[in-house]
Amino acid sequence: MAFRPTGETLMNLTQNRTRIIEVLIGILATQLIVFGLAIYMFNEPTRIVEAQGEILNVQLDDAMTLYAQNCSVCHGLAGEGIGATPALDSDALRTMDYNDLEKVIARGRFNTAMPAWSKEDGGPLSDYQISELVALIQSGDWIETQDRVVNLGLAPLIPFTTDPNPALLAEIGNLPDGATLQAAVQLFAANCVACHGADGLGTGIAPAVNDPLVREKTADELNRTVTLGSPGTLMAGWANVLTTEDINALVTLIQRWDEVPAGILPAPNVPIPVTEESLALGGQLFSQNCSRCHGPEGQGTQRAPALNVKSFLTDTSDLAIQQIVTQGVPGTAMPAWGDRMTESDIQAIVGFVRQWEPTAPEVATPTRGGGGGPPWLRNNTTTTQGTGQQSTTGQGQGQGQGQGQGQAAQTTTQPNWWEIIDWRILLLAIGALSIAFTLIFMGVESLKARARPAPTEDKSQE
Structure with missing residues (x-):
């Protein structure tokens, strides 16, 4: 006699099966949680380092601007120090205790040129800004700092020494x-x-x-x-x-x-520091203010001499070029730009001109100034002289160089039709024709549909 489970037994079996599934799901979820926590704990040191790196990068970015505005005038473009002012790009400072560095910046150094920078001691910087400068000294990139100083136009005037001639x-x-x-x-x-x-x-x-x-x-x-x-x-x-x-x-x-004869104490040839940003600024300023006289590529024109030529760039220092741009050249068409541009703008132009030196030609080929007005109004006209053999480009009357004189005969070269039509007009016309043909096609199809006879029902099947 076969055993047949009762309803209560089936219910208990179902409940047991459900309980087992719930327990298995709970165990699996617990394992997933434990596994996830293990992964998180394993990655936590890396995450902390990455977060600290991101915070440090933000601090260093702020610190480079603070350095350019407050410190570069004494400590130099890249923390190299100027004169008796000590260098900040130093292994001794990079390994110096954080609290000692912070104290020096905040409170200054007695009986030296180092002032106090903390607001508590009468300076302009907050504690957080001082901590950013400490981070720059210990972990900063001084080459990038130099670029920031130059880009902000805060390159310091570096004292120099020279030997008498x-x-x-x-x-x-x-x-x-x-x-x-x-x-x-x-x-x-x-x-x-x-x-x-x-x-x-x-x-x-x-x-x-x-x-x-x-x-x-x-x-x-x-x-x-x-x-x-x-x-x-x-x-x-x-x-x-x-x-x-x-x-x-x-x-x-x-x-x-x-x-005393001039030149007995010559100025040293100290190149002006440049960056990609300063070169871009110099190129823009040169194009806007200098290219009309000196040519788009510095090749010179009939109004002003060439700058992009080996002799000028070899014989003229950056300081001399800066002085020429700032003060102008009396008695010539070269104006003084010192009252129109900042010193950093002029230095950007000098750096842009100097970058031509490696490829500057030995002899410059001055460019000719183009005619005014838009290109489509400058028609080419050919003038044929009356009895002479010379042909020139221009308008009006010409005088031959042969045996006599004659009235100039003008023949104007008409441009072709495809040179007159602008591409925008052509595109607009094509679009309008496409819409028109589409509407015509849709109209024809609509008329055809109306002209077709309506389908009749087949009554023979009834």
Whole structure:
């Protein structure tokens, strides 16, 4: 006799099966959760590093702008340091304790040129901005920082030293009291040229001392300025550095500088730093302001000389080109652009011109200025001379170079029809014709449909 499960037994079996499935699903879900947590825990260190890297990149991007605006003037384009100011691109600073670096930036350094930058100490920077600068010093890319400084037009004026021209130095020895002038020129080259510029003509941070107005001052006034400095300016007193004889010699040089030959203290050929962005800006400014006279590629025109030529680029330094653009050339059509452009704009143009040097031709081929008006209004006309043999392009009357004179006969070359029709008009016409033919086709099809007889029912099948 076969066993037949009752309804209650079947119900219990179903409940057991359901419970087993639920337990299996729970176990599987638990395993998935454990497995997911394991994967998350395994990837968590990598995620933390990536998140820290993203935060650091944001901080470094902000820090490069802060450096350009506040620090580059003393520490240089790429943290290399200027003069006595220490370099920031240094292994010693990269490994320096974070708190020590932060304290130096925030509070400055006593009895040095390093001021306090924290707002709590009277500076302009917040604690977060100072932490960004610390990150730049410890982890920054100084080449990228240099590009940021240049692109923002904040490249610092780097003080320089120079050696006197030996031939000219020997020449001034023949002047009255020439030995004093020779010693003064050497002193000026070693101590003063960094601020007061080549030949004492001044720079952006100090005025010219080779100037008639300065020569009008008395020896006592000049001696007092060199000895004690000038309050409220960068001119420091030199009493602790130079002897009284040295200061007197410099005063003599200032008062007699009109006797000293020009070029005795030449400016060094320091190239202007460039980036892709500054070259693009320089190209745009050159195209907008310079190409009309100097040609689109600097090849020159009848109005202005060529710039894209080997002789000019080889013999003219970046500083000289910048001075020409800034101050213009008196007595020529070259205007002064210093009152129309910023210094960074002019430097961008100089950098753009300088990038022609590797491919500059030995001899430039000046371009001719084109006629005015749009191209379609400049028709080519051929003029045939009356009795002469010469043909010229132009309009009006011509005079032959043969035996007599004659009236010019003008023949105008008519353009072909496909040169007149603009492609936009042609495209519009094609579109209109396509719509028209489509409507005509649809209309014909509609008429045909109406003309067909209606289908009749076959009654024979009833």
